[in-house]
Amino acid sequence: MTTDTTTLGTTVLDARGVTMRFGGLTAVRNVDLTVNSGEIVGLIGPNGAGKTTFFNCLTGLYIPTEGEVRYKGNILPPKSFKVTAAGVARTFQNIRLFANMTVLENVLVGRHTRTKEGLWSALLRGPGFHRAEKASRERAMELLEFIGLANKAEHLARNLPYGEQRKLEIARALASEPGLLLLDEPTAGMNPQETRATEELVFAIRDKGIAVLVIEHDMRFIFNLCDRVAVLVQGEKLVEGDSATVQGDERVIAAYLGEPFEDAPGDEEIAEVQAAEAQADTTTDAAPGKENDR
Ligand SMILES: Nc1ncnc2c1ncn2[C@@H]1O[C@H](COP(=O)(O)OP(=O)(O)OP(=O)(O)O)[C@@H](O)[C@H]1O
Known part of the structure; x- marks a missing residue:
């Protein structure tokens, strides 16, 4: 592939x-x-x-x-x-979302390493800040479209079903590009x-x-x-x-x-296969581990 x-x-x-x-x-x-x-x-x-x-x-x-x-x-x-x-972005074994923030806000948090606007710009909320914020929101919405959560952008993360919370974590990781x-x-x-x-x-x-x-x-x-x-x-x-x-x-x-x-087969199935193999005087083609080949 x-x-x-x-x-x-x-x-x-x-x-x-x-x-x-x-x-x-x-x-x-x-x-x-x-x-x-x-x-x-x-x-x-x-x-x-x-x-x-x-x-x-x-x-x-x-x-x-x-x-x-x-x-x-x-x-x-x-x-x-x-x-x-x-x-390099990652997700964790245990979900680490901001539960009381919206889905969109969680993705925006993931964008902070890609946002050039600094603290002063954010505090003064000048035109540069607004432009950067708009671009970030657009990108975050694109990511939510990509993972299929755009229609839940304004939901609180904690209200998502478990599988969607895991997806959101991936979107947040992707937000750092x-x-x-x-x-x-x-x-x-x-x-x-x-x-x-x-x-x-x-x-x-x-x-x-x-x-x-x-x-x-x-x-x-x-x-x-x-x-x-x-x-x-x-x-x-x-x-x-x-x-x-x-x-x-x-x-x-x-x-x-x-x-x-x-x-994987249970013990009974393995015993059956082994007994059949022993009886059938098989060649070495019946490789061990074949049962796991899918
Ligand atoms: N911070 C730490 N301090 C001391 N020992 C640790 C620490 N982190 C992991 N270990 C130990 O290192 C070993 C490997 O743990 P690790 O969590 O990396 O395994 P894992 O393959 O990810 O396991 P699992 O599939 O259960 O998540 C374990 O013996 C664990 O107890």
Whole structure:
């Protein structure tokens, strides 16, 4: 799946040797990861594997103990608002909207890194301020159209259904006009329809020329969506490749034992298949992990 609007292959994000230690605990160990323009890259791994910690290292919330992170060739500054200004936006695992502000106001907040008008201009409310404010509102409304919330621009964020609140978070992140969007579990708590809509939204974002790096536990979502998937286990990158490669990798299957993929067969089905295979004197073509191939 490619996009017409970007040149595939230009490195947007380049994380090298990222390590994050908390006292004696190494949450992320020597992780390399690149995201190229036009790509949607997935980051998966069991609970506590270090995925969010890695995101925090990419977005200036944490300063990695070792390693460096470059965005379009430049080392990212160790402050989250500067990272956003540089072109990297993110959403969080837990919704962080301004609940008592309107939908439109939430998106306008996300635009502050792109608004040139300073404090004095805002206080004096001169013509420059009014022009900038009008342009910001127009852009925010465009984004709300794009994610399908324009008709709720004046609603309070707290009154939106859960799935729409998550969408609004994405719109707010997009308001900073990023070149790279990091999504931390965007479908957590969503029903299947909302998840499918989010999938379409992420494709549409990619088609606008924004590269995407996404953490998600929903394997079907990840494998449908991503051009490339990296697997973190206990802070280390275990495997990286396209969806088919990662789904078929026995180390990945082993890492997820006890936490099966959605729709993965239950123990009974596995036992049945194994018994049938043993009986049928099968060749090695019946590869382990095939059951997860969709
Ligand atoms: N600020 C912190 N201080 C100390 N330990 C931390 C901190 N943040 C994360 N950790 C630890 O680092 C490890 C990785 O946690 P992290 O939240 O990055 O995992 P994760 O892969 O995102 O998990 P999940 O899928 O459950 O969100 C865990 O052992 C966690 O307890």
